[in-house]
Amino acid sequence: MDSTAPKIQTPSLDLDACRALVAAEMDQVNQLIRVKLASDVALINQVSTYIINNGGKRLRPQLVLLAAGSCGYQKQFHTNIAAIIEFIHTATLLHDDVVDDSDMRRGQDTANSVWGNEAAVLVGDFLYSRSFEMMVEVGSLRVMEILAATTNRIAEGEVMQLLNVHDPDITEARYIEVVRAKTARLFEAATRLGGVLADVEPEVEDALAIYGRHLGTAFQIADDVLDYASNADELGKNIGDDLAEGKPTLPLILAMKRGDDRQRSIIADAIREGGRNSIEQVGKIIRATDSLQQSMETAKAEARLAQQSLELIPSSEYRDAMHVLADYSVSRLN
Numbered sequence: 001m002d003s004t005a006p007k008i009q010t011p012s013l014d015l016d017a018c019r020a021l022v023a024a025e026m027d028q029v030n031q032l033i034r035v036k037l038a039s040d041v042a043l044i045n046q047v048s049t050y051i052i053n054n055g056g057k058r059l060r061p062q063l064v065l066l067a068a069g070s071c072g073y074q075k076q077f078h079t080n081i082a083a084i085i086e087f088i089h090t091a092t093l094l095h096d097d098v099v100d101d102s103d104m105r106r107g108q109d110t111a112n113s114v115w116g117n118e119a120a121v122l123v124g125d126f127l128y129s130r131s132f133e134m135m136v137e138v139g140s141l142r143v144m145e146i147l148a149a150t151t152n153r154i155a156e157g158e159v160m161q162l163l164n165v166h167d168p169d170i171t172e173a174r175y176i177e178v179v180r181a182k183t184a185r186l187f188e189a190a191t192r193l194g195g196v197l198a199d200v201e202p203e204v205e206d207a208l209a210i211y212g213r214h215l216g217t218a219f220q221i222a223d224d225v226l227d228y229a230s231n232a233d234e235l236g237k238n239i240g241d242d243l244a245e246g247k248p249t250l251p252l253i254l255a256m257k258r259g260d261d262r263q264r265s266i267i268a269d270a271i272r273e274g275g276r277n278s279i280e281q282v283g284k285i286i287r288a289t290d291s292l293q294q295s296m297e298t299a300k301a302e303a304r305l306a307q308q309s310l311e312l313i314p315s316s317e318y319r320d321a322m323h324v325l326a327d328y329s330v331s332r333l334n
Contacts, residue, residue: 011320011323011324013317013320015324015325015328018324019062021317021318021321022066025078029082032083033052033087036083036087036134037049037052043115044126047111047120048126051123059325060082060085060186060187061082061086062325063194063212063325064085065079066325067190067194067212068193068194068195069194071194071204072198072314073194073198077138077197078194080138081190081197084131085189087130087131087134088127088186091125091127094120094121094123095124096158102241111123132147135147143193146189146193146196147193150189154181154185154186156181157182157185160178164248165247166272166274168268168272175248175249176217179220179221180216180217184215184220185216186216187213187215187219188210188212188213189209189212190212191208191209191211192205192206192208195209211306211309213306214303214306215302215326218300218302218326218329221299221302222299224250224251225250225295226332227242227249227251228240228292229292240283243282244274244275246273248271250295250298251291252286252291254294255267255289258290259285266282267285270282299329300330303330306329307323310322
């Protein structure tokens with residue numbers, strides 16, 4: 001990062017003001033999503049509409065709009081890209097819920113629990129393929145290259161995470177590698193594409209991508225902390241799902257690193273076996289070793305790196321909003 005770049009003061013915008021900044025464009029994105037969901041197959045309409053309309057923060061498409069706005073982009077394709085990003089994200093959720101055998105997301109029944117695994121997987125495939133149709137409509141090879149590489153990397157991240165399940169020997173570095181691929185890569189694409197559309201200088205495009213990468217990493221680490229620090233109503237899913245699925249997330253990795261032999265053995269056995277029998281006991285160890293706080297410190301460090309990358313972006317309300325969203329990523333309740 002250029003040490004001569006002006007330091008960003010903490011913006012006075014709140015989260016509602018950030019959303020209001022792109023509210024009109026988000027209305028266009030949501031309208032485009034509804035149009036592009038249409039299919040002659042009734043089940044596709046039912047499942048895709050259910051998952052798309054079932055709450056969600058729409059954070060990733062908002063990032064496309066904010067990044068484009070921060071670069072002065074004034075044409076129409078940023079709303080197309082925002083809708084594409086949301087379709088890709090939704091497809092990954094459908095597939096994740098099948099792999100994880102999840103029955104709750106955003107406080108609602110998952111699509112696979114309502115319609116079955118086969119329908120959820122196939123509708124996820126439909127959303128992926130529809131997103132690539134929409135990429136062609138944008139007419140930019142650079143956009144296609146970025147999104148093709150992004151979806152490929154997300155798939156690799158999903159496989160890496162699958163390989164890590166029930167393995168208590170996962171290191172913090174391997175955990176971060178999965179987070180960067182599976183979650184942060186779509187954030188990175190969202191913000192980079194805002195710069196690509198505006199045809200900014202390479203260093204500005206890279207700064208936007210770095211912002212998205214660190215923001216997405218912070219967001220996922222905070223999400224993994226919430227799995228032990230929140231409650232089901234706030235989180236919108238069952239508490240302890242990660243441990244029940246045998247996923248060695250950062251709070252567990254740090255608790256094993258910071259705990260004594262007995263505590264490490266309890267957590268290792270819980271990861272190997274999965275299920276919910278040890279959730280209360282493991283939760284006590286995580287708190288006793290201060291691993292939730294340490295995990296959140298890691299997330300906050302990522303959020304600060306995201307904010308530092310904005311120093312190369314011209315001053316504007318859009319940049320301020322991106323700064324605020326980095327704080328929100330590590331202060332939310334769900």
